[in-house]
Amino acid sequence: MSELDPGRHIQKARSLSAGFSLSNITKAEPYIDNVLRLFKSRFDELSDSGAPVEFQQWFSYFAFDVLGEVTFSKSFGFVQSGSDIRNAIANTGSLVYYISIMGNYIWFHNLTLGNPLFSRLGLQPNSHIFDTCLLAVENRKNNPEVRHDMMQRWLDARASHPDRLSENDIFGAAVANIGAGAETVSATAQAVLYYLLRHPEYMKRVQSEIDAAQARGELSSLIQYHEAAKLPFLQACVSSQY
Numbered sequence: 001m002s003e004l005d006p007g008r009h010i011q012k013a014r015s016l017s018a019g020f021s022l023s024n025i026t027k028a029e030p031y032i033d034n035v036l037r038l039f040k041s042r043f044d045e046l047s048d049s050g051a052p053v054e055f056q057q058w059f060s061y062f063a064f065d066v067l068g069e070v071t072f073s074k075s076f077g078f079v080q081s082g083s084d085i086r087n088a089i090a091n092t093g094s095l096v097y098y099i100s101i102m103g104n105y106i107w108f109h110n111l112t113l114g115n116p117l118f119s120r121l122g123l124q125p126n127s128h129i130f131d132t133c134l135l136a137v138e139n140r141k142n143n144p145e146v147r148h149d150m151m152q153r154w155l156d157a158r159a160s161h162p163d164r165l166s167e168n169d170i171f172g173a174a175v176a177n178i179g180a181g182a183e184t185v186s187a188t189a190q191a192v193l194y195y196l197l198r199h200p201e202y203m204k205r206v207q208s209e210i211d212a213a214q215a216r217g218e219l220s221s222l223i224q225y226h227e228a229a230k231l232p233f234l235q236a237c238v239s240s241q242y
């Protein structure tokens, strides 16, 4: 996303693609499950107290934390805290306006937020998301037990071809990945639940499908990716291929 040259864009996308393979992402499932467990207990608390559940907020907390886990093995802690830490998610909303305008006037961006002097002098606006990415990148340098997450795949790609990806490229890809992945996943999850709630007959059908598979002993207590893939009606609700 941060690349303007089409040739370099293709080259970078190729070097980064290993991180996006399904086999790589499914390795992160146990860690995504941890976020999911916490998410479920938060929903139980809200439900017990009778408080309304703001989908917009909660699904964003969830999606950002999952993206932190799969990208660099570190959740942002939004679900844990139950809040938008330092207004980080809300601020990404304002950033969209900046990007949509400055994306057309790169020369002006290069004079403002894109100016390296700004970052060197510490004048760039920082955020919980940016700071957490930076910390995660720093911490892993001294951590011998790092997981084989997306960032590790990219660092491996850099180790074999240092000319194709710089360290800055990897950091840029990690931040872009959080932005690109979290809002899309959050919006999709909200839409699936919203439309199922608006159509109780389909909600009932998807629930019956899950209950029947559970009764046959085909589901773990937290449904796994390969188990959900065998539920055709659920797949029809969540997948764009139908």
Ligand code: HEM
Pocket (backbone or CB within 6 Å): 001, 002, 013, 176, 177, 180, 181, 182, 184, 185, 188
């Ligand atoms: C419902 C979910 C999603 C939708 C609908 C979606 C859609 C898109 C679209 C339309 C593009 C532009 C493609 C292009 O210009 O050719 C894109 C790019 C991108 N998406 Fe997604 N996306 C989703 C989820 C994700 C997730 C989960 C991640 C990360 C794990 C992600 C990471 C990216 C990245 C890094 C790019 C930029 C690729 C590049 O510059 O070559 N997206 N996405």
